[in-house]
Amino acid sequence: MHRLITIAISHYCEKVRWALELAGEPYQESAHLPLLHWGYSLTAGAGRTVPALVTKEGEVLGDSTDILLWLDRRHPQLGLYGSDDAQRQEIAALEDLLDEKLGPATRRWGYFHLLPDKALTLRYASQGVPPTELLIMKASFPLARRLLRRGLGIDAAGTERSVVRMREILALLSEKLSDGRLFLAGNQLTTADLTFAALASPLLQPPEHPLPFPPLDQLPGAMRAEVEAARATLAGQHGLKLYREHRRKAPAQPS
Numbered sequence: 001m002h003r004l005i006t007i008a009i010s011h012y013c014e015k016v017r018w019a020l021e022l023a024g025e026p027y028q029e030s031a032h033l034p035l036l037h038w039g040y041s042l043t044a045g046a047g048r049t050v051p052a053l054v055t056k057e058g059e060v061l062g063d064s065t066d067i068l069l070w071l072d073r074r075h076p077q078l079g080l081y082g083s084d085d086a087q088r089q090e091i092a093a094l095e096d097l098l099d100e101k102l103g104p105a106t107r108r109w110g111y112f113h114l115l116p117d118k119a120l121t122l123r124y125a126s127q128g129v130p131p132t133e134l135l136i137m138k139a140s141f142p143l144a145r146r147l148l149r150r151g152l153g154i155d156a157a158g159t160e161r162s163v164v165r166m167r168e169i170l171a172l173l174s175e176k177l178s179d180g181r182l183f184l185a186g187n188q189l190t191t192a193d194l195t196f197a198a199l200a201s202p203l204l205q206p207p208e209h210p211l212p213f214p215p216l217d218q219l220p221g222a223m224r225a226e227v228e229a230a231r232a233t234l235a236g237q238h239g240l241k242l243y244r245e246h247r248r249k250a251p252a253q254p255s
């Protein structure tokens with residue numbers, strides 16, 4: 001079976017879980033807390049970032065896009081990158097935009113609002129991770145929080161820029177969807193849709209996400225307001241619908 005090394009709450013890891021499950025590739029998830037994942041990803045021969053997939057054939061893939069391209073080669077019938085060269089280019093460009101711009105923005109915005117609340121952060125982030133990691137993180141939380149804030153540039157000014165970026169991308173995709181199309185590119189679910197839905201998931205908080213989000217009324221007011229505004233956009237509704245109609249429920253095997 002393939003082994004998928006993750007930070008449980010990482011939306012790039014969710015992108016890959018979704019694609020693996022869509023392709024029906026059985027895998028075992030090795031889920032971790034941020035920072036504590038390094039020991040696993042580096043030991044596997046991947047880099048510092050996850051997702052990292054160690055395939056059952058022994059190949060190591062340390063980037064979500066590389067994993068989706070690998071899946072596309074194994075399952076061309078899924079049409080993850082469309083059905084012709086023009087669609088492939090359009091989908092790859094959308095994936096790149098979302099990976100480079102939306103993913104970092106929703107992550108920074110999410111951490112900015114969650115990190116001040118240790119109990120809420122740990123309750124949410126520790127789902128599915130080894131209990132010892134939770135103990136380590138509880139004991140070292142102030143240090144871990146400082147490292148995350150420094151590493152990801154999590155401050156008020158950066159978060160404001162991320163909010164602008166999230167809204168710009170939702171507006172761009174809403175404009176695309178305003179012609180009534182059912183999917184972002186072509187006439188079926190592709191990498192563009194699942195990348196959008198997964199990387200927007202911290203913002204849209206879809207009920208079908210495999211890791212339940214904290215209830216909306218437990219979130220800080222500014223965060224809740226942004227979630228509600230995003231959900232009301234055409235792109236937000238598309239992301240929620242993708243989860244409702246296309247996210248297979250089968251959870252990964254615990255490690």
Ligand SMILES: N[C@@H](CCC(=O)N[C@@H](CS)C(=O)NCC(=O)O)C(=O)O
Nearest residue numbers: 010011012048049050051063064065
């Ligand atoms: N381009 C990478 C980005 C993945 C990424 O940024 N992962 C984050 C978690 S959301 C990570 O592992 N960060 C840990 C670190 O930077 O040490 C991909 O698509 O896989």
